[in-house]
Amino acid sequence: MLNSISEALQFIELQKEKRKEKLSKLSIYVCVGTGCTAKGALKVYEEFQRVLLREGLLNSVKLAKIEDSENPLKKTGCCGRCSNGPLVNILPHGYFYSHVTVNDVEKIVEKTIKRGEPLEELLLIDPVTNDRVRSLEDSTLYKNQNFYIMEDIGKCECDSIEDYMARGGYSSLIKVLSQMQADEIIEMIKNAGLRGRGGGGFPTGLKWEAAKNSKSDVKFVVCNGDEGDPGAFMNRTLLERDPHLVLEGMIIAGYTIGAQKAYAYIRAEYPIAIQMFQKAIDDAKKLGLLGENILQTGFSFDVEIKEGAGAFVCGEETALLASIEGKRGMPRPRPPFPAQSGLWGYPTLINNVETYANISRIIRDGVEKYRLLGTENSPGxxxxxxxxxxxxxxxxxxxxxxxxxxxxxxxxxxxxxxxxxxxxxxxxxxxxxxxxxxxxxxxxxxxxxxxxxxxxxxxxxxxxKRTCMVEVARFFLDFTKRESCGKCIPCREGTMQAYNILEKFTQAKATKEDLENLEFLANLIKKTSLCGLGKTAPNPILSTLKLFKDEYLAHLNGVCPSGTCVSFKKYVVNEQLCKGCGLCAKSCPQNAIFGERGKPYKIDQEKCIKCGLCVQKCRFKAIEMI
CATH class of the missing domain: 3.10.20.600 (Ubiquitin-like (UB roll))
Known part of the structure; x- marks a missing residue:
């Protein structure tokens, strides 16, 4: 437990010295992010424990009691190369191994840990050059990025508060608690030009100022970690690899606006992120950086995790607040905005995971360094x-x-x-x-x-070019219509009707009137929906109509330019290849295939639903799609 500002500063300096020493010694970083864990990273980690203990390279006492300085085996978060996991980074050599299995551990220990030589067959292959690279820093993906909040990628410990503090963590919190007033913090964030990373890009400083100026004895801070977009996992990655970076930003936000409690809203499908963030909360409390009377400054603040049920609409801030309150996640009209009336009617500050992750870096390194990256109106x-x-x-x-x-x-x-x-x-x-x-x-x-x-x-x-843009619009609208909360008619009914029209296009049933109705409906939904989900749901339709309208017109003329909409094609029997066995006819669920045994069969195009089962059953490859 750290009982004062001076104790905390001394502790940080001590951790920095320890980290310098650790980085010069042998360290084995095993990625335990979601992608690597799904491929067996935890089993690889456990095998390293077993082999290192057997070889006398770890203290023989219970591993949980080994000090970091004595334990070269560490867990790190996502390195951005999930498809290549499990990933292992060996420092100080920098050898970066991919697709590591339990069977590889013995070889790594023998050749790399004991002799310092790389295991060539495990080195990461750069897909651009097709060459093996010795370190992550040498790869194409790594070299062309601008790391700011993802610094120390592959060599930071995701489950260690000491490691985070050794990298300068919590020094920003100590600075604001001991040296800065709330208005100074807000002014600094304004000058930095930080904008919300959740999608809207609203100036963060203005949002903090509104929450701070709201008069109330009770205020809340909320972290939006719902991240419902298909294929998006930036927030999950941050929460797994550097949870204290997000937590520190939330504590600073609480101090700035005068809040006493925070909720981290993280979707339940992110179990590793929830586990890592809960450990970060617990460790911060143990050190006195979270909880009652933080560092004896009189400031008290607590953080609780609220698991979301996977509703896309809860990415909208008022729907998210309703979910935290135990209600169905549905948005409400604004104003009042959450900064004036949020959780249980009290002023509430809501920011995205990535937004909070920027806060401590801006305060620690200054506005000028932050503005070296990005553009004038979108810095960072x-x-x-x-x-x-x-x-x-x-x-x-x-x-x-x-x-x-x-x-x-x-x-x-x-x-x-x-x-x-x-x-x-x-x-x-x-x-x-x-x-x-x-x-x-x-x-x-x-x-x-x-x-x-x-x-x-x-x-x-x-x-x-292989993809149909009409199908792209249909695919994304299918997602948003299913995720609509149903509160407002334009979103609930409009997205369904627009989807039905897109279905007609992909099924070769659309008319010119459908094209006119689709554009009218998309604009209507955008203008009249209650929340951001409904207002932005038509974007895939409107953008494809604007830039790829020729594909819609081609569908009206009976052609899918990319060839992906199967309704524009038909299955036919190649009479030269057909042996007349009748297996295709027996497997057809629509009885669309007919003929005499021993002679070529035929397909009734009116009955055929293009399921493709006949193609799978035919042993002579006699059924073709044209």
């Missing part, structure tokens, strides 16, 4: 989750103003062989599709807004 960095047919996919961090071209072709190494770029879907299911004309557009809040797109939570999906 942003984490993105990049998916699609690329040579490298995963979590990246780049400064605002970085172009899509740099992300796709430099950081991610370009598209896989045989693929041709068509578009990107940016901003999650509520985002927009941008064509190749936007590849050189700088990514920041205002520029994307001018293109009728948005940063959103940070999801980027790369789309190729």
């Amino acid at each position: 960095t942003k984490m993105f989750s990049v998916t699609g047919p690329l040579k490298v996919t995963g979590i990246i961090e780049v400064e605002f103003g970085t172009t899509l071209r740099k992300i796709i072709y430099e950081i991610c190494g370009g598209l896989l062989s045989g693929e041709e770029f068509k578009a990107v879907q940016i901003g999650g299911p509520s985002g927009a599709c941008l064509s190749k004309e936007f590849l050189d557009m700088p990514l920041d809040y205002d520029t994307l807004k001018s293109a009728d797109a948005m940063v959103g939570s940070g999801g980027i999906v790369v789309i190729t």
Whole structure:
């Protein structure tokens, strides 16, 4: 327990000295993020424990009691290369191993731990150069990023408060508690130009100021870790690899606005993130950095985790507040805004996980250093989750103003062989599709807004020529219509009707009137829906109608340009290959295949539902799609 500001400062300096010593000695960092854990990282970690103990490379006492300085085996968080896990980083050599299995541990200990030599067959393969690289820093993905809140990637301990403090953690909290007034903190955040990373990009300093100026004896701080966008896992990554970075930002927020309690709203599908963040809370309490009378300054603050049930609408702040209160997650009209009337009617500050992660760095390193990255109106960095047919996919961090071209072709190494770029879907299911004309557009809040797109939570999906843009719009609207809370008619009914029209397009049943109705309906939903989910749900429709309208027109003329909408195709029997065995007819659920045994069979196109079962059953490959 740290009982004063001076004790805390001394403890931080002690941890910094220990870390310098540790980094010069042998350390084995095993990634235990969700991706690596799913591939067996914990078993790899346990095998390292067993082998190191057997070889006398660990103290023989119970591992849980070994001091960090004596234990070279450590857990680290996501390194952004989830598809290559389990990942192991050996320092100070810097050897970065991928696809490590339990069977590899003995070899690593013998060759790398004992002799200091790399195990060549386990070194990470750079998908861009196809060469093995000796360290993560040498890989294409790593070299072209701008790390700010993801610094020390692959060499920080995700479950150690001492390691976080050794990297300067909690020094910002100590600074604000001992040296700064609330107005100074807010002014610093305003000058930094930090904008909310949850999607809207609202100036963080203004939001904090509104909450601070609200008159109430009871106030709350809320961290939005719901992250409901499909394919987006930036928040999960931060909570797993550096939970104290987020926690420190929340405590500073509480001090600034005069709050006594905070809730971290994390979706239940993130069990590792919840576990890591709960440990961070417990460890901070043990050291006196959280709880009653923090460091004897008179400031008391507590944090509790609230597990979300996976409702996309709870990413909207008023729906999230309703969920915390134990109600159904449904948005309400604003004003009043949460800063005036939030949880149980009290002033409440809500920020995203990534927003809080920036706070302590800004206070610790200063406004000028923060503004070295990014653009004038969108300073700093942003984490993105990049998916699609690329040579490298995963979590990246780049400064605002970085172009899509740099992300796709430099950081991610370009598209896989045989693929041709068509578009990107940016901003999650509520985002927009941008064509190749936007590849050189700088990514920041205002520029994307001018293109009728948005940063959103940070999801980027790369789309190729093989993909139908009408189907893309249908796919994302299918998600948002299912996630609608149903409170307002435009969102509840409008998204369903728009989806039905898109279904007609992909099923070769649409008319010119459907095209006119789709555009009218999309604009109506956008203008009249209650909350952000409804207002942004039509974005995939509107953006594809704007940039890829030729594909909609082609569908009206009976053609899917990409060839992915199966309703525009038909199964036929190749009479030259058919042996007349009748197996296809027996397997058809619609009785659409007919003929005489020993002669070529035929398919009734009116009955055929294009399920493809006949193709699977035919042993002579006589059924083809044309």
